[in-house]
Amino acid sequence: MSEQRNLILAIVLSVGIILLFQLFYEMPRREEQERQAARQAAEQSETVTPRPRLQGQPQGEGTAPSGVAIPGSDAAAGRSRAAALEEQPRIRIDNGRLHGSLSLQGARIDDLTLADYHLRVDRSSPEIELLSPAGSPEAYFAEFGWVAQDAQVAVPGGDTRWRTDAERLTAGNPVTLTWENGAGLTFAKKIDLDENYMFEIERSVTNDGAQPVTLFPYGLISRWGTPPIAGFYILHEGPIGVFDDKLTEIDYSDLVEDGPVEQTSRGGWLGITDKYWATALVPDQQEQVQATFRATDVDGKPHYQVDYLWQGRTIAPGETVTIDHEFFAGAKEVDKLDTYAERYGVPLFDRLVDFGWFYFLTKPMFHLLTFFYGLVGNYGVAILLLTLVVKLLFFPLANKSYKSMSQMKKLQPEMVKLRERHADDKQRMQQELMALYKKEKVNPLAGCLPIIVQIPVFFALYKVLFVSIEMRHAPFFGWINDLSAPDPTSIFNLFGLLPFDPPHMLMIGVWPLLMGITMFLQQKLNPQPADPVQAKVMMFLPIMFVFLFATFSAGLVIYWTWNNTLSILQQWVIMRRMGVHSDGTVDKPAAPPSKS
Numbered sequence: 001m002s003e004q005r006n007l008i009l010a011i012v013l014s015v016g017i018i019l020l021f022q023l024f025y026e027m028p029r030r031e032e033q034e035r036q037a038a039r040q041a042a043e044q045s046e047t048v049t050p051r052p053r054l055q056g057q058p059q060g061e062g063t064a065p066s067g068v069a070i071p072g073s074d075a076a077a078g079r080s081r082a083a084a085l086e087e088q089p090r091i092r093i094d095n096g097r098l099h100g101s102l103s104l105q106g107a108r109i110d111d112l113t114l115a116d117y118h119l120r121v122d123r124s125s126p127e128i129e130l131l132s133p134a135g136s137p138e139a140y141f142a143e144f145g146w147v148a149q150d151a152q153v154a155v156p157g158g159d160t161r162w163r164t165d166a167e168r169l170t171a172g173n174p175v176t177l178t179w180e181n182g183a184g185l186t187f188a189k190k191i192d193l194d195e196n197y198m199f200e201i202e203r204s205v206t207n208d209g210a211q212p213v214t215l216f217p218y219g220l221i222s223r224w225g226t227p228p229i230a231g232f233y234i235l236h237e238g239p240i241g242v243f244d245d246k247l248t249e250i251d252y253s254d255l256v257e258d259g260p261v262e263q264t265s266r267g268g269w270l271g272i273t274d275k276y277w278a279t280a281l282v283p284d285q286q287e288q289v290q291a292t293f294r295a296t297d298v299d300g301k302p303h304y305q306v307d308y309l310w311q312g313r314t315i316a317p318g319e320t321v322t323i324d325h326e327f328f329a330g331a332k333e334v335d336k337l338d339t340y341a342e343r344y345g346v347p348l349f350d351r352l353v354d355f356g357w358f359y360f361l362t363k364p365m366f367h368l369l370t371f372f373y374g375l376v377g378n379y380g381v382a383i384l385l386l387t388l389v390v391k392l393l394f395f396p397l398a399n400k401s402y403k404s405m406s407q408m409k410k411l412q413p414e415m416v417k418l419r420e421r422h423a424d425d426k427q428r429m430q431q432e433l434m435a436l437y438k439k440e441k442v443n444p445l446a447g448c449l450p451i452i453v454q455i456p457v458f459f460a461l462y463k464v465l466f467v468s469i470e471m472r473h474a475p476f477f478g479w480i481n482d483l484s485a486p487d488p489t490s491i492f493n494l495f496g497l498l499p500f501d502p503p504h505m506l507m508i509g510v511w512p513l514l515m516g517i518t519m520f521l522q523q524k525l526n527p528q529p530a531d532p533v534q535a536k537v538m539m540f541l542p543i544m545f546v547f548l549f550a551t552f553s554a555g556l557v558i559y560w561t562w563n564n565t566l567s568i569l570q571q572w573v574i575m576r577r578m579g580v581h582s583d584g585t586v587d588k589p590a591a592p593p594s595k596s
Contacts, residue, residue: 242268
């Protein structure tokens with residue numbers, strides 16, 4: 001009775017944990033994402049201008065005194081995104097993949113949508129909004145300016161009205177913005193855009209005054225409010241950068257709790273990454289930059305900023321100083337990131353995609369996945385082919401593992417007898433078991449070691465499917481029209497036959513059920529635990545995994561189901577060759593032929 005009570009308790013606790021996870025984490029997370037996507041309430045917007053942290057150092061070229069004050073944004077609160085966009089004159093942005101505008105006030109890149117990506121699978125749904133102007137809900141923008149060593153020198157800021165030589169920015173057709181400070185300094189920004197997601201920015205300052213001026217170039221990305229994040233340990237979302245060829249990833253919560261993070265580097269890059277989209281500041285790779293990640297609280301709303309400050313430029317009378325840099329804003333498409341890394345010499349730029357610890361495995365797998373997609377035109381089928389290739393690579397190891405399992409299953413009747421015979425003498429039972437293994441030349445660990453070797457590969461494949469933007473809104477067959485979203489069907493409304501939508505915790509679709517069935521069948525082929533209570537708990541695991549995998553993206557569930565199916569097939573063939581059946585019975589050896 002005690003063992004039965006323990007079993008029931010284990011089952012109840014397991015189901016309770018899954019239901020609590022769904023009720024108090026998964027459902028609120030999804031609801032919050034929906035609320036944030038539809039939020040129209042206006043929020044206060046403010047920008048922190050980066051300042052040189054060089055107090056106590058002698059002034060001169062490359063240094064600045066403490067207390068430098070630069071005008072920030074005084075954008076009014078209470079505006080919708082559309083209202084904020086209409087308030088200021090703008091230059092239209094359209095290169096076919098990016099739609100939006102940049103504001104002539106502040107010369108900010110603050111309005112971008114992704115033409116190829118939509119909120120829902122339906123292509124008529126709104127485009128993904130990446131950047132939004134100051135003063136709008138979830139403001140998110142980039143700004144590039146100058147900090148003057150002498151506080152009396154007027155420099156452009158967030159309220160500066162720039163002049164333009166064009167009304168439209170397209171691929172290969174740049175715009176040039178100019179502003180004069182009335183004291184002999186002329187500032188200019190030439191902004192170009194390629195056919196994808198990279199802005200090329202050339203800034204210049206001409207000194208027509210009588211005195212030399214020292215200015216510090218800066219760039220910043222400002223984001224208001226913590227965006228909805230996936231919340232998975234294996235995925236980083238938030239501030240990110242590469243400094244001196246080392247990747248730095250900072251969580252939003254850590255930045256709020258621990259305060260600013262400062263880095264000094266020659267070249268590199270820094271930005272903010274979401275699961276599928278990102279923004280990044282890319283300075284001249286030969287420049288020494290002072291980078292800062294910071295978080296502030298304004299009226300109870302978090303404000304995140306990443307920025308860099310270059311070394312100062314002293315501009316003599318009659319001289320013009322020019323600097324070049326880039327700004328990335330778009331989808332994290334690996335081929336584009338690789339192209340930019342090579343074109344601009346940007347180190348580790350593909351790490352915007354969180355390939356994780358097993359980068360040396362995940363990125364080649366990603367390229368193999370896209371190769372198969374190029375052949376078949378369907379990412380779901382590409383997942384099946386990629387899984388098949390991985391299984392073939394590990395075929396010898398898996399064979400060794402399954403042979404060992406078959407031998408163990410073959411000996412299971414004898415092992416049960418030994419446990420029953422020596423139930424009161426555990427030491428003797430272990431001795432007899434070891435003697436049996438030695439007699440039959442069976443290594444009980446041989447079935448585990450090959451599996452352990454494969455774990456990094458399977459985790460890397462899981463990672464590829466989880467982080468790849470190529471899975472987003474990619475169809476498979478039938479009802480699966482988005483491989484990045486959970487299976488939309490549910491057994492609790494008979495897969496759509498009943499006219500109601502079950503709550504999230506009861507969305508147990510066809511593919512999670514198929515995954516649970518394959519997991520159950522695979523367990524039946526493996527040696528069963530001698531302890532009946534342990535055996536029952538193990539048989540309950542597929543049910544737990546059905547509930548767990550129901551929240552995962554369909555692409556991951558399809559991969560796991562297909563992988564289980566291939567494993568079952570391989571293990572079944574090996575067991576048949578060894579004369580072992582799934583119920584543990586063993587074929588008797590054929591009788592030798594008679595000599596008559």
